[in-house]
Amino acid sequence: MEPYEGVSTPPSYSPPTPSESNSPPGAGNYGEGSSEPSTSALSPAPGGSGYGGSPPLSTSSSPNGSGGSTSSSSAKCPPGLSSPNIARRGLTSSNGREPPRTRTRNAELVDRDPVLLMHHELLNGASWFTPVATENDTLLPLMLVDQGFDVWIGHERATLWSHEHRKLTPNDAVYWNWTWDQHVEHDVPKLLTYISDETGSRVHYVGVSLSAAVGAAAATNASVASLMKTLTLIAPAFYRGKTTSEFLQAWDPIPFPSALGTSDDEWHDNRLGAFNFQREFHLDAIPFTGPASRLRLAISGPDCCLGASVLSLANGWDGVTSYKNLEHLHQGISTNTFQHFDYGSAALNALAYEGKTDPPTYEPKDIPSDLPMLVVYGGQDLYSPPEGALEFMSLTQTMPQSVYLPHYAHFDLSLSLHRADDVYGPITAFLQDQSGPEEPYY
Numbered sequence: 001m002e003p004y005e006g007v008s009t010p011p012s013y014s015p016p017t018p019s020e021s022n023s024p025p026g027a028g029n030y031g032e033g034s035s036e037p038s039t040s041a042l043s044p045a046p047g048g049s050g051y052g053g054s055p056p057l058s059t060s061s062s063p064n065g066s067g068g069s070t071s072s073s074s075a076k077c078p079p080g081l082s083s084p085n086i087a088r089r090g091l092t093s094s095n096g097r098e099p100p101r102t103r104t105r106n107a108e109l110v111d112r113d114p115v116l117l118m119h120h121e122l123l124n125g126a127s128w129f130t131p132v133a134t135e136n137d138t139l140l141p142l143m144l145v146d147q148g149f150d151v152w153i154g155h156e157r158a159t160l161w162s163h164e165h166r167k168l169t170p171n172d173a174v175y176w177n178w179t180w181d182q183h184v185e186h187d188v189p190k191l192l193t194y195i196s197d198e199t200g201s202r203v204h205y206v207g208v209s210l211s212a213a214v215g216a217a218a219a220t221n222a223s224v225a226s227l228m229k230t231l232t233l234i235a236p237a238f239y240r241g242k243t244t245s246e247f248l249q250a251w252d253p254i255p256f257p258s259a260l261g262t263s264d265d266e267w268h269d270n271r272l273g274a275f276n277f278q279r280e281f282h283l284d285a286i287p288f289t290g291p292a293s294r295l296r297l298a299i300s301g302p303d304c305c306l307g308a309s310v311l312s313l314a315n316g317w318d319g320v321t322s323y324k325n326l327e328h329l330h331q332g333i334s335t336n337t338f339q340h341f342d343y344g345s346a347a348l349n350a351l352a353y354e355g356k357t358d359p360p361t362y363e364p365k366d367i368p369s370d371l372p373m374l375v376v377y378g379g380q381d382l383y384s385p386p387e388g389a390l391e392f393m394s395l396t397q398t399m400p401q402s403v404y405l406p407h408y409a410h411f412d413l414s415l416s417l418h419r420a421d422d423v424y425g426p427i428t429a430f431l432q433d434q435s436g437p438e439e440p441y442y
């Protein structure tokens with residue numbers, strides 16, 4: 001199969017053509033065991049997870065935050081990452097965690113901590129730049145740049161800036177054979193490793209909704225947690241069974257078959273393909289006001305502070321994910337769990353999970369006690385109910401810092417007219433408190 005060079009039309013969610021491969025997710029056809037990323041965010045590079053694209057350059061300011069510039073890095077960037085100006089640092093852990101693997105190259109830039117921003121599901125990294133006001137608007141990436149951080153924008157697989165694959169096309173079933181488990185196991189570790197190697201620093205991870213849950217799940221792995229300097233979770237989508245949304249409770253995206261296979265061939269008749277929100281609901285945008293906003297209300301909850309903004313889905317990739325990932329998301333509601341994908345039977349789970357008859361759980365207690373965490377959650381959130389955030393925090397070794405906004409629903413936490421003060425202010429203050437140079441390890 002020839003490497004995929006790109007697409008110009010949206011992927012279809014109808015059952016795709018059977019794949020040539022017969023391997024479970026994470027196998028060699030994705031290249032996830034390979035040591036090099038397959039596609040640079042800015043230029044081609046062999047190997048890696050197979051997914052990549054050509055994202056826009058990120059903006060990075062001078063170390064004192066007084067100016068801005070854009071440039072690209074000649075280094076090989078993993079798929080799904082916008083590369084800003086690179087500030088290299090050489091740091092060590094004063095608390096015994098594994099130090100970064102790269103020595104400092106620009107010691108004068110040691111005051112710039114890298115921050116990785118991961119986006120909401122069904123969107124892409126550019127969603128961090130969605131305006132909510134016509135004037136005096138505030139964007140978190142630019143706030144962080146102005147405060148002297150080195151900001152990196154991540155893009156999940158099969159999104160606008162990270163949908164190309166070195167071997168597969170969206171018409172191949174195996175292209176869609178993944179859930180957010182693969183984000184946890186492959187994508188986030190590669191992004192963190194790349195940024196840490198480039199900057200010589202641990203990385204501040206900031207995720208929203210599913211990417212927040214992915215960051216927390218990744219941090220249960222000690223080697224991945226060692227690459228994180230802090231973990232910020234906005235409206236984290238875990239332990240979601242307490243939602244009162246009748247829409248979310250009732251809507252099972254895939255009528256779960258009595259037996260699901262772990263190989264690609266066994267998945268072909270079970271709609272292993274793309275889910276396309278735009279086609280399913282006949283919407284090319286999610287408006288925040290008017291009759292069409294009722295669907296958002298049913299999913300997000302009664303918002304308090306949204307303006308007249310519109311989330312456009314017209315680029316052909318926003319609103320798209322794999323059916324398998326959508327089923328994994330629903331699994332978190334139907335079972336109130338924070339666990340790997342359930343293949344539907346003890347026997348099939350045992351095949352997928354080295355003899356375990358139930359999907360392994362992600363244990364918050366496995367997140368290192370010395371990893372600073374901030375959880376931002378809303379009292380009216382139906383998609384990521386506040387009970388889930390509370391359950392997560394009760395299970396960690398050390399109680400995270402938290403910001404509770406009782407009148408906020410799910411989209412308020414990203415797109416409120418007051419987000420600069422209510423959401424972004426506490427986040428930037430938290431990151432500033434945890435930032436600064438550490439003892440060099442070289």
